[in-house]
């Protein structure tokens with residue numbers, strides 16, 4: 306495994322003059338991070354070079370826990386506004402898992418991957434309501450990713466921006482980094498940046514831009530044991546829920562059936578309550594608390610993971 | 624045994640106790656089950672909350688006396704495996720008063736209904752509240768005489784149909800909590816059966832209070848009152864309690880009230896006033912001399 310965050314890019318993104326097809330840059334994030342601003346800057350830079358630019362984006366999804374992305378394509382001639390999978394010269398992630406989500410769009414072997422290591426865990430990454438559920442947020446370590454992609458940069462841009470006094474300039478730090486792998490004159494970057502950022506923040510933004518440029522030249526500590534992105538340890542204990550139903554006490558009032566938040570109970574042909582979706586039961590006890598007839602008892606126990614209780618095993622065999 | 628070892632032992636014991644989960648069956652007279660309440664009757668949920676509170680307070684069943692009157696609510700005492708008294712209609716508070724004065728060491732709980740407590744037993748309630756004797760009175764308010772087939776009660780909401788108000792009730796109902804407060808109860812609270820855990824916590828506070836505590840439980844008579852007034856199925860009735868709660872913190876209704884009344888819930892009154900038994904004994908010591916007062 307690589308001991309540095311960056312494997313130095315073998316070559317910079319091919320110059321537009323040397324290639325026929327357009328240059329493709331995919332910018333991704335979670336909303337509120339400046340994805341659109343970064344793409345505007347890039348588009349403007351390309352226009353200033355007299356190149357054709359096409360851009361398409363999806364935004365406004367952030368509030369629903371969705372991602373925000375923007376495709377930028379520029380070159381002498383650009384037709385389609387979207388980047389096909391595996392064709393991106395650069396994937397720029399403003400958030401770690403979003404960067405990884407779009408990694409497959411990168412040109413295999415030659416594309417450059419740049420991503421903030423900032424993790425914004427969305428609520429939807431855990432849709433299992435059980436107590437010990439694991440979330441689905443990317444568990445890859447930075448080192449793992451850097452090792453896979455020949456040209457990868459994974460700075461803690463948000464951390465650096467916070468040090469500069471404004472967390473929101475993280476995107477400008479990444480922009481600075483991006484400027485080192487692209488072929489536009491560095492002065493143009495600064496000018497365009499000044500055009501797009503609020504005047505009051507220009508000073509900080511310029512500092513952030515330089516910080517991003519300088520980052521590539523620094524020697525970075527190995528991040529193999531980066532705690533923030535380590536895979537979550539396996540839980541050693543598992544919660545086991547058992548519902549004990551006293552059929553002879555149930556009076557078919559339907560309260561538990563209608564009040565179970567997971568809808569896992571039903572009245573059977575004899576109008577007696579039955580657990581029809583045991584896998585969905587979270588052990589929340591709502592049924593137990595609201596049954597006026599004490600016909601349901603919820604038993605919750607913790608058992609070592611990977612062991613099935615003897616009783617449960619018996620049920621499987623039966 | 625060394626002092627440390629002893630301490631460890633007692634700590635372990637405390638740990639075992641707190642780990643001991645609430646199993647309602649430990650508190651019931653199982654030979655009487657299933658109980659006689661109708662399907663969906665809120666009184667069952669209230670009984671669970673009470674037993675759960677007793678469990679969480681570590682009250683031993685032989686240290687508990689439950690006194691009830693007559694009604695569907697009154698029947699509940701029979702199901703509890705403690706010292707229970709199923710007394711006459713309207714009189715549980717009177718019985719409980721005598722019992723508590725004779726056995727102040729017991730936890731005395733009264734389970735009563737809106738008819739039992741506010742109609743025939745209304746006088747007992749106000750005087751118990753005035754005296755501030757340390758008993759916990761739990762009134763299950765279903766706005767009706769459930770047991771006798773659905774007659775109007777002192778808490779029946781306006782325009783509601785009962786067997787004795789076939790054209791709709793035109794008497795305004797009592798606010799039982801306001802009544803208890805006015806009569807001097809030092810602890811007053813109200814909760815709905817839908818919020819079982821909150822109800823249990825309220826009961827726990829009432830049971831721990833030194834003085835007369837009055838708890839009104841909003842309960843559903845599904846089979847009689849619910850049917851007569853087309854209040855919906857059992858789950859619909861219990862869920863509709865939510866719409867009738869008037870949260871204390873901002874004083875605005877959550878939603879359009881489903882029932883005619885809005886209710887404040889939670890602890891409504893908590894006051895410090897001399898408890899009757901203790902005050903009475905103190906007085907006896909003073910006027911009769913300590914030697915003359917029985918231990």
Ligand SMILES: Cc1ncc(C[n+]2csc(CCOP(=O)(O)OP(=O)(O)O)c2C)c(N)n1
Pocket residue numbers: 693694695696697711712735736737738739740743763765767768769770771776
């Ligand atoms: C002295 C006397 N009067 C009347 C009755 C008839 N009676 C039995 S229960 C009851 C009312 C019960 O209503 P409530 O207290 O609200 O209890 P619920 O059944 O609604 O829980 C009445 C009037 C009686 N048993 N004894």
Ligand code: SF4
Pocket residue numbers: 548564565566567568569570585586587588589590591592593603
């Ligand atoms: S404990 Fe009961 S209410 Fe909760 S999910 Fe399981 S069956 Fe449903």
Ligand code: SF4
Pocket residue numbers: 554555556557558559560561562578595596597598599600601663
């Ligand atoms: S709440 Fe209890 S009595 Fe009603 S249907 Fe469910 S198990 Fe049966």
Ligand code: SF4
Pocket residue numbers: 659660661663664665666695696765769770843844845846847848
């Ligand atoms: S008559 Fe009403 S209060 Fe009595 S048991 Fe039936 S539902 Fe409950």
Ligand SMILES: [Mg+2]
Pocket residue numbers: 694736737738763764765766767768769776
């Ligand atoms: Mg009643």
